[in-house]
Amino acid sequence: MxxxxxxxxxxxxxxxxxxxxxxxxxxxxxxxxxxxxxxxxxxxxxxxxxxxxxxxxxxxxxxxxxxxxxxxxxxxxxxxxxxxxxxxxxxxxxxxxxxxxxxxxxxxxxxxxxxxxxxxxxxxxxxxxxxxxxxxxxxxxxxxxxxxxxxxxxxxxxxxxxxxxxxxxxxxxxxxxxxxxxxxxxxxxxxxxxxxxxxxxxxxxxxxxxxGARMPNSDSSQIYECIGSFDGVLGAYDLIFNDYGPDKKLGSVHIEVAHDMNAAQIDALTRRIQNEIFAKFNIVLDTIGIYAFDKEDNATRLNVEKIVFGHKFIKQMHGFYINKETNTITFDIVIDFNAPDSSALYREILSQVSSAYPSYKVIITRDTDYNG
Known part of the structure; x- marks a missing residue:
């Protein structure tokens, strides 16, 4: 009302x-x-x-x-x-x-x-x-x-x-x-x-x-900071902003949470985030995606980060998770728009990580640099 x-x-x-x-x-x-x-x-x-x-x-x-x-x-x-x-x-x-x-x-x-x-x-x-x-x-x-x-x-x-x-x-x-x-x-x-x-x-x-212009960096930084301030949120990524007219803005975001959080806890957390973002920024977060974070995977994650960030034009890596039942390593990377050949860079990173962990199937998702 x-x-x-x-x-x-x-x-x-x-x-x-x-x-x-x-x-x-x-x-x-x-x-x-x-x-x-x-x-x-x-x-x-x-x-x-x-x-x-x-x-x-x-x-x-x-x-x-x-x-x-x-x-x-x-x-x-x-x-x-x-x-x-x-x-x-x-x-x-x-x-x-x-x-x-x-x-x-x-x-x-x-x-x-x-x-x-x-x-x-x-x-x-x-x-x-x-x-x-x-x-x-x-x-x-x-x-x-x-x-x-x-x-x-x-x-x-x-x-x-x-x-x-x-x-x-x-x-x-x-x-x-x-x-x-x-x-x-x-x-x-x-x-x-x-x-x-x-x-x-x-x-x-x-x-x-x-x-569909990019959201100002100052605005996206404030939203990320607000989301990150909630207990249980270990990271916030992939903020997408859609402008359907003045005072009619929709968005989505991914958050990283502990892998052992249950569905009820995640549901309560995402609802609190949606209400807060709407109250502060007048933006409806229509979807909040979830990344699971396991502290036991920290050593492997740091090594993979070293490989990934060893390349120029990599802006971010997140959503890292190892599924030991299926022997898969999954994570997302954000490649700068200025990269001369982002597809070649993606294939090179995939090849290097796969070579470093030959017993795992490596799945890398390329995210778009929506908000700098």
Missing amino acids: EVVEQVTSRDETIVKTGLIGIAANAILAAIKAVVGFASGSIAIILDAVNNLSDALSSVITIVGIKIAGKSPDKEHPFGYGRVEYLTAIVIGVIILYTGGTSVVESAKKIISPSTPNYDTISLVLIAVLVVVKFALGLYTQRVGQRVNSDSLIASGVDAKFDALISLGTLLAALVFVFFGVSLEAYLGVVISLLLIKAALEILRDAIDKIL
């Missing part, structure tokens, strides 16, 4: 912020359109159009959060949370298009400059609108960071850049009024390029999340 209430509150906050953005941008667009046509400034007119695109971004954000908030169903058992990342991509494309068109229009003005006609009222209005737009962008971005919404963050960044564009227009107007030099087009090019850069960063971050 608590989780549902938190998600509902988050969705309401995003919708409220989006509605504020729609209303504010519509008003700003109307005022700028009047000032732009009155002064003959193409930059101000384009700025008005840009405000309308910002209002569209807010509409997309609201639609996206409504879809993302749908309950899981048979076709989508993990829910629709990733729709939020798709909306961030759409907004990023809108920002990219805005930056591109601004560059083109600014370049045209450099080639064929026009002479605008500014008056005091127009300049004062532009100054006020710069402050309002920047405040709106700052507010939207901060709310987005607080509720972990990429769409709101993207909209906030866009709004702040729009304020910079308007500020550039204002400064250029003042320079023109006092010195007769037109810098509006040149400032437009510079700010538009910065806007394009911000759009590309927004697109990169959203696409990374959809593709």
